[in-house]
Amino acid sequence: MEECDIQTKQYNVPVEATLEVIGGKWKVVILCLLKEGTKRFGELHRYMPSASKKMLTQQLRELEEDGLVNRSVYHQVPLKVEYSLTEQGESLRTILNLMCEWGEARIHK
Amino acid sequence: MEECDIQTKQYNVPVEATLEVIGGKWKVVILCLLKEGTKRFGELHRYMPSASKKMLTQQLRELEEDGLVNRSVYHQVPLKVEYSLTEQGESLRTILNLMCEWGEARIHK
DNA sequence: CAGCATCCACGTCGATACTG
DNA sequence: CAGTATCGACGTGGATGCTG
Numbered sequence: 674m675e676e677c678d679i680q681t682k683q684y685n686v687p688v689e690a691t692l693e694v695i696g697g698k699w700k701v702v703i704l705c706l707l708k709e710g711t712k713r714f715g716e717l718h719r720y721m722p723s724a725s726k727k728m729l730t731q732q733l734r735e736l737e738e739d740g741l742v743n744r745s746v747y748h749q750v751p752l753k754v755e756y757s758l759t760e761q762g763e764s765l766r767t768i769l770n771l772m773c774e775w776g777e778a779r780i781h782k
Numbered sequence: 783m784e785e786c787d788i789q790t791k792q793y794n795v796p797v798e799a800t801l802e803v804i805g806g807k808w809k810v811v812i813l814c815l816l817k818e819g820t821k822r823f824g825e826l827h828r829y830m831p832s833a834s835k836k837m838l839t840q841q842l843r844e845l846e847e848d849g850l851v852n853r854s855v856y857h858q859v860p861l862k863v864e865y866s867l868t869e870q871g872e873s874l875r876t877i878l879n880l881m882c883e884w885g886e887a888r889i890h891k
Numbered sequence: 892c893a894g895c896a897t898c899c900a901c902g903t904c905g906a907t908a909c910t911g
Numbered sequence: 912c913a914g915t916a917t918c919g920a921c922g923t924g925g926a927t928g929c930t931g
Contacts, residue, residue, distance in 0.1 A: 685829050688814045688878070690885035696807075698904095705797045714913055720794050725905055730914065751912040752911075768884065769797070771877045776799035807924090823893050834925060839894060860892040861931075 694739040695765070699724050699732045704762060705769050707742065711757040741765070803848040804874070808833050808841045813871060814878050816851065820866040850874070 741762035850871035
């Protein structure tokens with residue numbers, strides 16, 4: 674991705690700005706898991722086994738850069754890293770909840 | 783994509799079922815445009831010029847197959863095709879509205 | 892106008908192996 | 912445990928030209 678300055682970038686449809694940060698392949702899934710509480714890397718990975726560690730790391734890094742997710746490292750052995758929603762991430766809670774509910778409704782129909 | 787039977791497919795996180803149908807690169811943008819009213823193919827294309835006709839067609843077809851979008855063909859010359867939300871598509875309106883608002887808030891912050 | 896068919900460059904993503 | 916590094920296959924998606 675080249676330049677992505679959200680301030681200068683032009684959008685014909687405002688929702689494109691939203692997709693820019695949560696449009697990644699696994700991002701909404703990650704956010705849905707984190708809205709239930711802080712989680713460690715391996716824990717996230719267990720919930721989404723079809724995402725490789727590489728993918729998971731990549732998506733988490735981007736979410737962190739965009740200010741939606743917090744990353745806390747505990748320098749102990751074995752290493753421990755925890756992920757959680759930032760305030761920005763929390764502001765998506767309503768949307769995430771609705772998306773989850775919509776999915777459930779679609780499965781059980 | 784191979785088998786995608788939503789009834790038999792297992793999801794660790796229910797939102798995956800949602801992403802299965804609206805996770806495509808341009809689907810949410812299309813749905814956001816259609817929630818404002820019926821639109822023709824060319825009209826949609828004008829609102830999202832960075833999506834090729836091929837891409838737009840592909841995404842519309844998938845949305846149609848998943849029952850979110852209606853396709854009406856008027857056999858006149860020149861040909862006229864209109865797209866609109868189905869009832870299933872309408873059930874996403876709240877989510878789409880919130881996503882748009884969230885995007886606008888992020889742009890103007 | 893609203894597509895479809897074809898070709899092909901490019902980037903994404905998985906697999907594997909290694910590290911602090 | 913939580914990653915990083917590297918390689919290479921594959922699929923996505925752009926460009927172009929044609930059609931009902």
